[in-house]
Amino acid sequence: xxxxxxxxxxxxxxxxxxxxxxxxxxxxxxxxxxxxxxxxxxxxxxxxxxxxxxxxxxxxxxxxxxxxxxxxxxxxxxxxxxxxxxxxxxxxxxxxxxxxxxxxxxxxxxxxxxxxxxxxxxxxxxxxxxxxxxxxxxxxxxxxxxxxxxxxxxxxxxxxxxxxxxxxxxxxxxxxxxxxxxxxxxxxxxxxxxxxxxxxxxxxxxxxxxxxxxxxxxxxxxxxxxxxxxxxxxxxxxxxxxxxxxxxxxxxxxxxxxxxxxxxxxxxxxxxxxxxxxxxxxxxxxxxxxxxxxxxx
Amino acid sequence: xxxxxxxxxxxxxxxxxxxxxxxxxxxxxxxxxxxxxxxxxxxxxxxxxxxxxxxxxxxxxxxxxxxxxxxxxxxxxxxxxxxxxxxxxxxxxxxxxxxxxxxxxxxxxxxxxxxxxxxxxxxxxxxxxxxxxxxxxxxxxxxxxxxxxxxxxxxxxxxxxxxxxxxxxxxxxxxxxxxxxxxxxxxxxxxxxxxxxxxxxxxxxxxxxxxxxxxxxxxxxxxxxxxxxxxxxxxxxxxxxxxxxxxxxxxxxxxxxxxxxxxxxxxxxxxxxxxxxxxxxxxxxxxxxxxxxxxxxxxxxxxxxxxxxxxxxxxxxxxxxxxxxxxxxxxxxxx
Numbered sequence: 001x002x003x004x005x006x007x008x009x010x011x012x013x014x015x016x017x018x019x020x021x022x023x024x025x026x027x028x029x030x031x032x033x034x035x036x037x038x039x040x041x042x043x044x045x046x047x048x049x050x051x052x053x054x055x056x057x058x059x060x061x062x063x064x065x066x067x068x069x070x071x072x073x074x075x076x077x078x079x080x081x082x083x084x085x086x087x088x089x090x091x092x093x094x095x096x097x098x099x100x101x102x103x104x105x106x107x108x109x110x111x112x113x114x115x116x117x118x119x120x121x122x123x124x125x126x127x128x129x130x131x132x133x134x135x136x137x138x139x140x141x142x143x144x145x146x147x148x149x150x151x152x153x154x155x156x157x158x159x160x161x162x163x164x165x166x167x168x169x170x171x172x173x174x175x176x177x178x179x180x181x182x183x184x185x186x187x188x189x190x191x192x193x194x195x196x197x198x199x200x201x202x203x204x205x206x207x208x209x210x211x212x213x214x215x216x217x218x219x220x221x222x223x224x225x226x227x228x229x230x231x232x233x234x235x236x237x238x239x240x241x242x243x244x245x246x247x248x249x250x251x252x253x254x255x256x257x258x259x260x261x262x263x264x265x266x267x268x269x270x271x272x273x274x275x276x277x278x279x280x281x282x283x284x285x286x287x288x289x290x291x292x293x294x295x296x297x
Numbered sequence: 298x299x300x301x302x303x304x305x306x307x308x309x310x311x312x313x314x315x316x317x318x319x320x321x322x323x324x325x326x327x328x329x330x331x332x333x334x335x336x337x338x339x340x341x342x343x344x345x346x347x348x349x350x351x352x353x354x355x356x357x358x359x360x361x362x363x364x365x366x367x368x369x370x371x372x373x374x375x376x377x378x379x380x381x382x383x384x385x386x387x388x389x390x391x392x393x394x395x396x397x398x399x400x401x402x403x404x405x406x407x408x409x410x411x412x413x414x415x416x417x418x419x420x421x422x423x424x425x426x427x428x429x430x431x432x433x434x435x436x437x438x439x440x441x442x443x444x445x446x447x448x449x450x451x452x453x454x455x456x457x458x459x460x461x462x463x464x465x466x467x468x469x470x471x472x473x474x475x476x477x478x479x480x481x482x483x484x485x486x487x488x489x490x491x492x493x494x495x496x497x498x499x500x501x502x503x504x505x506x507x508x509x510x511x512x513x514x515x516x517x518x519x520x521x522x523x524x525x526x527x528x529x530x531x532x533x534x535x536x537x538x539x540x541x542x543x544x545x546x547x548x549x550x551x552x553x554x555x556x557x558x559x560x561x562x563x564x565x566x567x568x569x570x571x572x573x574x575x576x577x578x579x580x581x582x583x584x585x586x587x588x589x590x591x592x593x594x595x596x597x598x599x600x601x602x603x604x605x606x607x608x609x610x611x612x613x614x615x616x617x618x619x620x621x622x623x624x625x626x627x628x629x630x631x632x
Contacts (some may be wrong), residue, residue: 195365196385210375296375
């Protein structure tokens with residue numbers, strides 16, 4: 001007969017931890033390690049460039065221009081996350097409720113996920129710029145007097161092109177994330193809410209969205225964090241003076257020599273801290289939501 | 298509420314066929330039928346969840362409302378007891394203060410005082426089903442539709458809830474269309490019973506009428522009526538013509554009305570005013586029951602069930618016995 005000794009019991013107690021060990025090690029070594037290394041690099045002195053203070057990079061960041069860059073970068077990421085979240089929810093509801101038979105429509109919705117961001121930015125540029133397809137079409141249809149009067153959507157002041165390019169990629173991501181749950185939630189709750197007099201929009205507002213909230217907001221946070229640190233799309237679609245931090249950081253990193261590296265890394269670390277703080281805030285709200293015993297499944 | 302010639306088709310398949318039904322005010326109408334007979338489809342049709350293919354639904358006062366309670370409580374997991382109960386009021390645009398007040402007052406009827414802030418997973422199965430009932434009843438429906446509401450609960454809890462709902466219904470006087478496949482549930486609450494088989498309403502009547510005079514052998518079979526035999530078989534046992542209407546060609550008798558005798562034949566046993574017969578038989582199975590024993594016997598090639606009361610000695614398997622059958626206790630029906 002099998003006998004389990006003390007060591008066996010200990011291993012048994014921690015077998016759950018052993019299961020996640022590979023993922024944990026990966027995160028510890030690459031993520032925490034990388035973060036620590038970046039922090040050390042950002043605090044490097046540069047005596048040759050006259051920077052003796054360990055915090056010179058962060059001191060240099062404390063100016064009006066960088067604050068403006070933070071607002072622009074965070075603003076664009078928040079706009080992309082919120083707009084993608086709302087559009088993704090509406091699209092997933094439409095797909096789940098109205099087009100269960102049209103499987104091809106669901107496949108079309110998933111196609112942009114496979115297109116690289118760089119390519120999506122290029123495609124968007126081709127269609128939305130003032131000499132692009134839509135301006136030509138609008139001109140041919142007589143909607144605009146000349147192609148130059150077509151609204152500026154690429155390299156514009158408000159980052160509309162950037163938002164559109166990100167949304168083209170992120171809306172399908174949100175749809176992919178929440179669609180199966182929406183299908184299940186509609187199957188579970190639509191009939192129940194209907195017999196109590198609830199319309200479909202009330203069922204969505206009062207039942208489906210609250211139950212879906214933690215996952216939906218989590219998806220939006222992923223989009224926010226990604227957009228906050230992504231480089232390609234603002235590099236291609238933003239005007240030079242736009243001030244997107246990832247673009248500025250890459251310029252510092254690649255164009256001004258090794259002595260500017262701590263500065264570039266400090267910029268990215270500021271973004272990481274913002275993303276982390278917003279993540280913590282969302283986790284706090286989520287914990288508060290569940291605190292009283294509320295469950296969603 | 299009245300249904301006239303209701304038909305329901307789902308994916309071109311006819312589920313409900315030409316149903317006529319009237320449910321009176323303050324009445325409990327129990328709908329019984331085997332699985333797949335169309336009970337739930339009819340209920341969903343009445344609740345407006347499925348469209349009628351043809352037919353008419355009318356109400357005594359012109360218009361009417363229904364409330365539907367499913368087999369599972371289906372409580373919204375993110376809402377408290379109070380929020381679940383007041384959900385229907387919320388979607389009707391009743392202000393928060395008013396709906397909370399109404400829900401709090403209704404909690405007393407539901408025997409859920411003090412549980413208003415709990416979430417569904419913090420309640421027992423019976424409490425959850427009471428919230429589910431309260432959620433429908435607070436809307437004051439003209440007709441409450443119950444789709445086997447207590448089927449997922451254990452026997453004791455089910456009986457308690459049946460009693461509680463029956464008392465509540467008598468107090469508040471709402472009408473109920475109650476679907477169940479439990480005979481005891483139907484008998485304990487029904488003012489009238491309807492039997493639905495293969496999408497057709499086969500018989501409507503009081504519980505005693507349905508059980509004593511089923512309209513067909515199919516209904517008798519569905520109700521699991523015991524000791525069902527043809528008139529010819531009964532005539533053989535009674536050794537002569539029976540004084541029964543010619544249209545009634547089958548009869549059943551309750552096992553409690555059969556008397557079992559062991560040992561030799563004694564003529565004194567037959568000195569009675571009532572018309573009886575004695576059937577010789579062999580015991581095939583003996584099962585203890587709450588009242589005494591439930592005994593299966595074989596008389597020729599026919600099997601009969603006999604119930605005895607008390608815990609005195611009972612025959613053993615393969616023992617030869619006799620059964621006394623009082624003619625007056627046989628219920629006759631048409632095949």
